[in-house]
Amino acid sequence: MLLAADVGNTNVVFALFDLDSGSxxxxxxxxxxxxxxxTGDEYAVWLLQLLEIEGVPREQITQVIFASVVPRANHNLTVLCExxxxxxxxxxGQGKAAWPFSIDVDQPSSLGADRALNILAAHEKYGGDLIVVDFGTATKLEAIDFNGTYKGGVIAPGINLSLDALVGKTAKLPRIAIRAPDSSSVIGRNTEDQMLIGIFWAHVAMMEGLIERMRAEIGRPAKVVATGGLAILFDEKTEIFDHVDADLTIDGLAILAEHASK
Incomplete structure (x- = not known):
């Protein structure tokens, strides 16, 4: 079995793939x-119990891959594995797991591992010209051509990050929950509704506007793939996504492990 870990700024996601199934x-x-x-020991206390609940002995794990945008976490994950x-x-992104696609930007080495995995998985799963939107700590948009080459993208504050800044820098605005507004109206009748409109619909408008501008710049029809924890929430209120794929990043790790094994 393959154990994959995606280390993001907010969460670490572990996933278990059954390699014998052929899928x-x-x-x-x-x-x-x-x-x-x-520490690696702390990860082990937590993870080994979950494997036991799943009925998977640790000896069945034959391959481990991880991607990280938090360099300080890498050593402890390596200790866990070893x-x-x-x-x-x-x-x-390292050694035999170097990115198997072209990176056509000014600073290729600056491409984050999470973004690279989304690029790899989106090209393999959906093909053609693509725009990938990842709703994480930051909202990231990636332009990928039909050859799988990364052409560049956008990094914007994520919706929770924007809310944190708004509440943290004001004295009287309350903390609100991120959710889809009940109404399509953008004229709020109270403070909480006005904040939700300003956070949610402004994020939708930014995303839709950037996607349309990217499509125009690409000059060819481009499918839009959304991923990240809030993708489903936004999908309820916009028609701009062609696919919503919550597993895109973690699938990228499985695809990369296959490349690394060849």
């Missing part, structure tokens, strides 16, 4: 808050 179907997935101070699974992990 990339995810057998189980688990999420834990990102903390660079969490000490508790007796495996040397594949690190996305």
């Amino acid at each position: 990339r179907e995810i057998r189980a997935r688990w999420r834990i808050a990102t903390d660079p101070r969490r 000490k508790y699974f007796n495996l040397t992990p594949i690190v996305a």
Whole structure:
């Protein structure tokens, strides 16, 4: 079995793939808050119990791959793999797991691992010219041509980050929950509704506007693939997505592991 871990700024997502099935179907997935101070032993206490609940002995894990945008977490994940699974992990973007696509930007080395995995998975799963929108800590949009080449993208504050800034820098505005507004109206009748409109619909408008501008710049029809925890929420209120794929990043890890094994 393949154990894959995607280390983001907010959460670490672990996923278990059954390699013997001949598919990339995810057998189980688990999420834990990102903390660079969490040791390999602490990861093991948590993860080995979850594997036991799933009925998977640790000896059945034959390959581990992880991608990280938090460099301080890498050592502890490596300790987890070597000490508790007796495996040397594949690190996305390094060595035999170097990115198997062209990166046509000014600073190729600056491309984050999460973004690269989305690019890899989107091209393999959907093909053609693509725009990938990832709703994470930051909202990221990627332009990928029909050859799978990364042409560039956009990084904007994520919706929760925007809300944190709004509440944190004002004295009287309350903390509100991020949700889809009940109405399509953009004229709020009270403070909470006005904040939700300003956070939610402004994010939708930004995303739709950027996608249309990117499509015009690409000059060819481009499919839009949305991923990230809030993709389904936004999909309820816009028609701009062609596909919503919550597993895009973690599928990218499984695809990259296949490339690395060849």
